[in-house]
Amino acid sequence: MPFIGRDWRANGEQWTKTELGSWQRPKPISLSNSLTNLNASLSDILNALDIVNSVSNIRRFNYVAKVVQILLKEKLSELSGNAQRCLFQIIERMIDTALKTGDNIPLMQRIVTQFHNSIEAAYPFYYYIGSSQLWQQHIEKLTHMKEKMKHIRVNRIKTDEDNSKIKFDYLPVEMQREIVRRLDSGADIANVGMINSNLYRVTQELLLWRQLCLHHFGDETKNSNQATVFGEKISGFLRRQNKNMNLDMDNVDWKKIYFVLKRQYGLRDVYAEMIHQCQLCKYLYWQDADHPCPYEKLSSSSKPITPRKLVIMLI
Structure with a gap:
């Protein structure tokens, strides 16, 4: 043979x-x-x-x-x-x-x-x-x-111990506001507000907490009437707070809403870069890395993979 x-x-x-x-x-x-x-x-x-x-x-x-x-x-x-x-x-x-x-x-x-x-x-x-x-x-x-x-x-x-560097609380209010807006945790924002009275006023702005709520619990979009449409989590909370729907959106306590929804739903995972999976060939790759998909003729698409989902896939 x-x-x-x-x-x-x-x-x-x-x-x-x-x-x-x-x-x-x-x-x-x-x-x-x-x-x-x-x-x-x-x-x-x-x-x-x-x-x-x-x-x-x-x-x-x-x-x-x-x-x-x-x-x-x-x-x-x-x-x-x-x-x-x-x-x-x-x-x-x-x-x-x-x-x-x-x-x-x-x-x-x-x-x-x-x-x-x-x-x-x-x-x-x-x-x-x-x-x-x-x-x-x-x-x-x-x-x-x-x-x-x-x-x-x-x-x-x-x-x-080096005091020669510029301190955060010495920056102009506009710069402080822009920096605080990029924090994705309400606890971090609250801690910044404990530094001094000026930063406390910055961290108490309703627009700041409103944007944080929209980031974690819903997307802010515009309908045909240019009116703000909130996600189901935020809308449901507002309906429960005011069954008559006579809401004064200018005086909503967005900070309170954030912490209530955080306890109820948890926060959205936020990462600068995530692992993605190609929906055509199922290849895993870092978001910023090149992915030579073998199905080049088809329109490729990918979805982000959260850390928990990645662990489930690996084990």
Whole structure:
């Protein structure tokens, strides 16, 4: 019977080790195939999306941080040893980025603390860890991460002692207003208002809170009469507050509406850059990256993938 397979004396395939610790062929992995391939590991997919290097991009940092938080809080028990090692490498790179930029320090402190608590909770059964030796290695790495975070905190305090820089509250009111308008959290806006009385007046403007409500709970559009049309969440709240529909839109307490709807519905995820999925070939790619879709003749379209949906797709 003739031998139709590859000659057994031929050289083997060349595999390279990635930054995440996994092995791959020289040809980049295709996410459109990997997501439907049961043999594709989580580390392969994270490497294809270049998650480790993406944390150096300030536009992608918060997105990756949210993915990491979901994995730590909800999926840690489902991660293999290799996937856990990948997670450590991602967090270490995030800490290094925070050390260089001085940004996202409280966020990284919460992530490290959350990871430490999750690993520590496995003692003394070492479930999903593997062994007591591996558990001890994890604890030592997390302790080292905490020391790094303390170093970041010390450097930040020393930097803040420099009083020669222009303070935020010294800026003109118009500039302060434009900066505050770009905050997407009501809690952050309220904290800014606690700096002094001038900033408090800026953060109490109804238009500011109105725009924040529209951003998280509905879209502001115009109908044929040029009248503002709110989303169902906001409209429903207004109807419940005034059943007669005799609403004075100039005196609506938008700040109160924001916090009520926040407790009821939660906030919309806001990221400078997200991972998108092509609706034709199902390829995953970063929003600002080029996507050579094989179906060039068809009109391509994509949709953003939230961090939670991405985790569900990966695990």
